[in-house]
Amino acid sequence: MVNEVTIRIGGESGEGTISGGDILALASARWGYHVYTFRTFPAEILGGPCMFQVRISDHPVKSMGDHADVLICLNKEAFDRNVSELRHGGVLIYDPSNFTPEIGDYITYAVPFNTIARKEIQLFQTKNMVMLGAICGLFDLPLEAIVQVVQSKLSKSRKANATLMEKNLLALEVAKNYVTEHLSKRDSYQLGLVERADRVVLNGNQAVVAGALAAQCGFFAGYPITPASDIMEGMAKELPLVGGTFLQAEDEMAALAAVLGASYGGVRAMTATSGPGFSLMTELIGLSSMAELPAVIIDAQRAGPSTGMPTKMEQSDLSFALHAGHGDTPRMIVAPASVSDCYNLITLAFNMADQYQMPVLFLTDQSLTARVESVDRSAFKPAEIQKREQYQPQTHAENGSNGTSNHEPVLANAGSASHGYSRYAYTESGVSPISTPGAGAAVYTATGLEHDEFGHPNYEPEDHTAMMHKRFSKLEAAAHVLPIPERYGDKDATIGIIGWGSTEGTIQEAVDRARANGHRIASLHLKILSPLPDQSIRDFIGSVQKVIVPECNYSGQLANLLGAKYGLQAIRVNKFGGIPFTAGEILRAIEEVNHGTSSHQSHT
């Protein structure tokens, strides 16, 4: 008996497919299970085929599951679209009034969702409750878990009334009783009792909003775009409650421009977008880097190019993020891998932006934005804030009083009265203390023009050369202190995997399964892509015989980067259909490499 089941619900958007899945995930998590969801969105605003998959386990889960153990089809199209994802010997639940499935390698249960909802409950909208009741009856999920969630959701709803509540709860009960009475269990999936735990259940975008608030973000500007709009909507609602302000900009250029304006005013500021909006922002990324103004820019990646597939995931903006903008433009890149990373690494991103006075790009992707995970509450601690170093006129004007700081001006004339405040003073770390408008502050002009240390336009070769060194030296300084990635798996691995972004859990699950199969294998997951942790990567590459780089993009953007920087000839495993990897797919790649039968490309 396995206390784990992956349930996929397929149906039409608007018939309770997603809301039913949401309730199932939340109820399971509240009851003490670990959950991990994956869902698709229809292209249509109303209606259209969609599915919701939730993996429920009494053990921590790291990926969405290779296959569905249970497939619930609310209509015939859902069967046609999803049956290929059903495990051999899995469970198919359908309504015989919709269709009769052809005979296949699965156990079928016929449940008359439509009839129960329409005839017995006399409210067709309770169909998703009927489905959930049936799930409880079949897999021993306590009905009480669902009831609690439904009660709390409905009591907050504007449409709520006593009859609606009653009918929803009745539907759960009737469906559960129906399957207990009419169906004999022929499968082995069972959930049953589990220890309660102190977890919260949320998705990547919700965690980003919480993290930004914890990091004391005081201003947000953005333009609506899928799949980043939730972040904007969350910030619009929450920022005033913590004393911040919000602006819905007229376009993404204005959004990042406004963020830089706020940042110039000394306020932590952020924007969130996806590929098409990120393309528009590039001129302002250059300005942020050149004028040395902190900014946090979230790119919730979606499948490109151009408008691409707005509701589908891809990890295809890495090359762009590394180079976005004309000229040589230092920037930092952070890529969270999980829901808790979305919370914790956004603080890191704000700290990096402030401490190194440059743009920090935060690369999530569509699958992570919508992925619901149950996370131990202890992962959400108050943020540790490291703010930008402020210029203090009284101490710095007299050639600096604190001789131990590595941000002290190193040129003799820096800060001298004849020139005023040396905003872009040359320092060992490249970081120059910044002045913020306000009473008693030293004035300066921030500029996208090349400038001397005082911010005055300057096109002299010596000046440009020195300023380029200064700006890039900040990346070197940061590389020494930023967190380094942890190796996962065997110390004596022969095969290594290097990944980035939302695939971490999936890769680690594949590593676990490969090790259980007797392979010696390890993985390294990069969460900071600029500056790269050179030594960690070199050590890892040097410790294994072959390196697999799995990425959800066509061209192998991380593999290209590692090839260019470290001469790595990686075995590339690329998936680019808009759907994330399963652990099984990565496991297959590992086994092919191990047997020397790899069909994947290995070139630089």
Place this chain on the structure above:
Amino acid sequence: MVQAVINPTPKDYKSEVKPTWCPGCGDFGVLNAAFRGLAGLKLAPDQTVIVSGIGCSSRFPHFMKTFGFHSVHGRALPVAQGLKMARPDLTVVAVGGDGDFFSIGAGHLVHAALRNIDITVIVMDNEIYGLTKGQTSPTSPTGHITKSTPYGLMASQFNPMATALSLNVSFVARGYSAKPKELAALIEQGVQHKGFSFIHVLSPCPTFYKTFDAWDAATTPIPAEHDTADRSKAMLLAMETEQLFLGLFYRTERPTMDQAAHQLTQQAKPFDVEQYMKRYA
């Protein structure tokens, strides 16, 4: 909130950076008017930010001894609005040219007008692209021959005043660089106005489009009897292109987005993650 400095003179706002403008450029007059206007208001340089985009006139912040933000082409308005939203205590003035505000950044003008964020924009309009050496601008007259319109401009001429009025900008005025005293007064009024203030300044280019004589002849003060609360009448003045009226066309008071947004923060409390996460428990 603006803190007074003790009896500042216009010179107190002048930086040590020497303007890059051509001798005779209208922008010198605007710069002097800005010095005077700021001195007249006794604005504290450390609480005043001049924001610009790109163009000859956008070098402006470098020449002033206040805080400055010389941003990128077309984006002065969103930078200025973001700054004012985040820091409503500061005085924020956006400056630039006709290319910045009526071409590459024209889209931003519409939304600045709708939001009515309390900033002032000074547009130095020379009806030509000067920094790139003489191409047509949205405000160039139809038929005008430039390097990019060798057969004459085939588009209509943009009307900044009519546009601002049609957007119901809450303060709409026009000045002339050759009349810095009057312009300084408009700048003072514009900065004092609570809301988005639009000051269109005729500021000739001595190198690529010499309009001094034409503008000397065409400019005339707005008739004294003009009611600045009457937008329709102001529109009639704006539509007049033979005569170019100078002065305050229109002014109205309405809520500003920066103040409205800060009203919302009155009950704000520090973020408490433990409390916040309860919604996901």
